[in-house]
Amino acid sequence: MDRDQMNPIRDQPPNLRSMNPLCYQFMAEDALLGMGMQQQQLPSASIRHMDWSPDTMLGNLTFIEEKIRQVKDVIHAMAGRSSATQGELAAQQQQQLVNADLTCLIVQLISTAGSLLPSLKNSSFLSGAPPAAGTGQAVSLAGESSSSVRNGVSKEGDMGSPDYEELFKGWTNGAMEECIGGGGVIAGEEQDAMLDAFGVDGETPLPPPPESYQVLQLEEDEILAPHTHFCSICGKGFKRDANLRMHMRGHGDEYKSAAALAKPPPSADAGEEQERRYSCPFAGCKRNRLHKSFLPLKTILCVKNHYKRSHCEKRHTCGRCGAKKFSVMADLKTHEKHCGRNRWLCSCGTSFSRKDKLFAHVALFQGHTPALPPPPTSTATQAADDPATTARASAPSSGHQQEPAGAASFMWGTSSCHGDDAFLDVKDIGGGDGDGFFSAANLGSIDFGFGHLDAFAVDHSLAMLLPSEQFTNAQESEER
């Protein structure tokens, strides 16, 4: 995991840096990287862009043209279909299909355009242009043909693909930061030094960090991005480079070659490079490089986990106890392994996973006693503990008392049955819609299950959706 996470950073930036060795572009690049801007080119392009040349530029531009044509076609098709009389639902679905297509195309457009970036670096695009301008530029790039494209894009935003906007935001933010750093043409170390020298907030300058490592700082968006690798063809995001390569095989035979599937070799000068350490973007955090006693984070993964744990809302609630909340999913999973097994409870409310720990606690504190589990359900205890009052009459009454437990288990059975039904329903919907697209209702429930789900991934996350759908339905039925 750690190594895989490191890959995009270790391996890719040098490639990009080779395009522009002057500028340490980590933030801007990583914004791109985070948003699928890094491997977006067709492999041919990405291979060619290694050796930077006008040919590559031309190839990229051709690609852009082609993509623009595709967008046009889609819009045309949409116009044609909308003229035909169709059911509203069908039209809606159609629109979503088109939107997804558009999204994919535009991402590819932008990504290819991004490969032209080195030449644009010092242009107005990155040197402090307002975000809106950037967006406009991108949009105009994508849809110079008709205004309906713009509508499509804006709808995209409405549909709730925040990542798309974040893409631009991150982009421009990165650029802005760079400007603060030093006009955007400054190496990372120098930038750090300058920042230190500026002594932001009038503090005394920090002691320069040890020369043994260089300090990098990722932005919040990059840290929180669910995926760091994106398919240049369909836009699907991946957490790991290797997974992306496996995915690429589905797009054609050229991706199945040993060379394409091989792990990109670590850059030659990796050994000579200074070790990297990371800084948390949260101002005032001890892990922030501006902090007096700055403690750097070792890896990207550390950064991610630290940022989520320390500065993010704890969105993952344990389904079993309902009390513990986590911001890192792995923490929740670790907790769930033990949750409910903390059966050693003290009267003070502290729970222990081991009896001897509880007893040591009880021995230590005056008045604390182990807490017994609550008495069994009233009906059961009535039958077991209080037979005289309730069971006095005769056997039939005792048989009756046994019923509630049975009934409860029956209820449980039905609820699980219900879950199964829900599961089947979902499957039916998925199959019935034919093209693997979902109705609005389904999308809604997806949002319920996942919080924010990037639009790129919608059509590929069927496998993930079904369990979540089942989960939410089961929850609802339990609430009922």
Next chain:
Amino acid sequence: MSEEVQRYGGGGGGVGALSLDLLGQVLDRVREPRDRKACRLVSRAFARAEAAHRRALRVLRREPLPRLLRTFPALERLDLSACASLDDASLAAALAGADLAGIRRVCLARANGVGWRGLDALVAACPKLEAVDLSHCVGAGDREVAAVAAATGLRELSLEKCLGVTDMGLAKVVVGCPKLEKLSLKWCREISDIGIDLLSKKCPELRSLDISYLKVGNESLRSISSLEKLEELAMVCCSCIDDDGLELLSKGSNSLQSVDVSRSDHVTSQGLASLIDGHNFLQKLNAADCLHEMGQRFLTNLAKLKETLTVLRLDGLEVSASVLQAIGEGCNNLVEISLSKCNGVTDEGISSLVARCSHLRVIDLTCCHLLTDNALDSIAENCKMVECLRLESCSSISEKGLEQIAICCPNLKEIDLTDCRVNDAALQHLAKCSELLILKLGLCSSVSDKGLAFISSNCGKLIELDLYRCTSVTNDALAALANGCKKIKMLNLCYCNKITDSGLGHLGSLEELTNLELRCLVRITGIGISSVAIGCKNLIELDLKRCYSIDDAGLWALARYALNLRQLTISYCQVTGLGLCHLLSSLRCLQDVKMVHLSWVSIEGFEMALRAACGRLKKLKMLSGLKSVLSPELLQLLQAFGCRIRWVNKPLVYKD
């Protein structure tokens, strides 16, 4: 005593002039419950005095409980162990209307029907509670114990065989009752070292602790050694405890007075020796069935306890005459010694032992086959104080040895001659011991009416007589006993098959009789049982197994008259479902019934009878074939009321 009181009480008016205090003082000096009852019945003044002064109460039935609790406001000790069909609701209801502020001790032994709700109510109603006995409440668990733990002033608690109690329950108790002085955890198999450790941290006042049959190890003894006031420690059959544990225990404060390591397999004499090193004031040492050989170091250490040691049990040990001599020289103050099943106990050994131990009162020589009259002679010569002599299976002894004992030991209260082949002449000698309370003559087939006539004529205090398989005994012996030994409470006549109904007729005059075993008396019928039932009002336990001639008439009589009957065995009797139904529905104290092979009783008969009694029964023994044919509701109901059923599967064989 009885007549005296009746004389005073009979006057009525004269007694009434005395103050309640004085009358209470008088009643306090009347020991026998029957005499007190007589006082109560003949004089209102005594009745009032008793109501105001009565300290202890033992309730036999559930129904009068509320009234009794209201009647005796000064109660301090409440015994509900024999109270049939007591459950949470009835207990709570009885407690609600009464003032129980004075109650200090409550015994709920075997009260299986009482759960945590009842105990909650009890503890809430009795703020001064100091002692609670929950022994043999096999259903009791942590929740019940937690309810008891609310009694903060508790000093004594017995949780013997509360099978559900775990460390959690124990922790509740030790935190809730820090003043605990006496605690028995016998058979609470769920309790572990952790619980014992917490106990020793939280209850520094503990004086007596019983951890018998627990699965605790040496770590527990390490914790226990920190209890500075511990005097009594029982760890019977703790197989996880060994010499290292005893070594740890010896590191503690030198407070132990009584240690019981019997049947703890991994304890050797080395461990006991090191234990004695640390605890020099031991008074009682029970190492029965755990030692295999006597270590020299243990012997020398025993001598260090010369002044204090009074009780020594070495059952099952390989001993020689020299060892016994060393013990005799080392422990001069021994009052009780047990050498039962010890190999190598000889006349010389016994004589060298008793030569120095003149204070011995209890001598257990069960299964010391080598002993002869010489040993008895030396005991008689040296131990004039002896009160209890157990000589079971010492088959070489004869009337001559017993004659010496009878002459020299006038205090003899208990003698066990089971399987000693003694004859009437021996009984003639023993009859000189007029203090005799317990006499066991099982398997002495040569004992006849003549010998028992001697006993009856002189041993008027006898309370227990065992004539198991004394086949020469006939009705005449019973007639003599009924005349001479009016105090007999326990009588075993199993397999004395010459006894008939007329013999039982004599037994009817033994009003004190509580336990009567008549197994395999094939000649007795319902008529004999009727006379017993009518005469022996206090009968609690009756064994009629294999009394083939007993029919419904016997059961009807029992149902009508044996109102206090608690345990009954009627296996193999020729009773019908009707009789069984009537019996089980009438006897309100009946808790334990063994009814195997009642071949005349139909399934419906069993069903009806059990339904009629299912709130009261605590133990049942039945054929396993019935398990499947009885209705499941009935079995569930029985279980819900805390009744344990033992299913047996054995062929029906008639034997005489």
